[in-house]
Amino acid sequence: VQLQASGGGLAQAGGSLRLSCAISGCSLSSCAVGWFRQLPGKEREFVAGISRSGSSIRYVEFVKGRFTISRDNAKNLVLLQMNSLTPEDTAVYSCAARRTFSSLEVTPSRERYSYWGQGTLVTVSS
Secondary structure: OOEEEEEOOOEOOOOOEEEEEEEEOOOOEEEEEEEEEEOOOOOEEEEEEEEEOOOOOOHHHHOOOOOOEEEEEEEOOOEEEOOOOOHHHEEEEEEEEEEEEOOOOOOOOHHHOOOOOOEEEEEEOO
């Protein structure tokens, strides 16, 4: 299973970016996918996740109402639309996947994700 995150870059505070996670080797009907981020000097943290059925979504509190996770099943992509960005969102964003029997489970625990892609850097200027 391979994941490739893209779409990072420089944005101004209040602006938007859309990240994409291209997945090969595991269809979205078999894998739950999560987005994580790592701020400078901090541990990697959960941002948002979507179940393998697509019907269950979970966000960390500080992105609710600003970030939206979605899927493009035809292209096996998971997207993260990020709006109202702040400098505190500056981080390396990575996507991760895990095979699961549960159609609804979305876990924020990074240890439970087996497959990781390289991150994409998001920089938000004030």
